[in-house]
Amino acid sequence: MTEAYRRSFPRFVHIGPDSGTFFYGQCGGVRYAATRFHATPGATHDELVNMQDEGSVTKYFRSTSAGGWTYLTSDGFPHGPQGCGDVAQIPEALSALWGNCSVG
Numbered sequence: 001m002t003e004a005y006r007r008s009f010p011r012f013v014h015i016g017p018d019s020g021t022f023f024y025g026q027c028g029g030v031r032y033a034a035t036r037f038h039a040t041p042g043a044t045h046d047e048l049v050n051m052q053d054e055g056s057v058t059k060y061f062r063s064t065s066a067g068g069w070t071y072l073t074s075d076g077f078p079h080g081p082q083g084c085g086d087v088a089q090i091p092e093a094l095s096a097l098w099g100n101c102s103v104g
Contacts, residue, residue, distance in 0.1 A: 028091070
């Protein structure tokens with residue numbers, strides 16, 4: 001997921017997924033994942049500033065036919081009342097299984 005997000009947003013080089021915010025599952029033969037990211041050691045000033053906003057939202061991914069991942073979207077901030085249930089690209093059944101991406 002990290003590489004897929006970097007491909008979509010090349011300004012983020014020094015990022016990693018937040019622990020406790022990773023969701024993974026499969027629906028209809030397609031794998032999906034969701035996570036938030038944080039800046040990692042070596043992050044530039046610009047990366048740190050950009051992560052102030054980007055780090056607070058969850059990013060969503062889906063598997064590709066080649067076995068990799070592609071970035072789908074990010075949720076809004078503040079998050080919608082249904083969490084990832086408000087994200088049209090995530091199947092409803094998977095969102096429910098993920099508890100609407102609630103991280104407490």
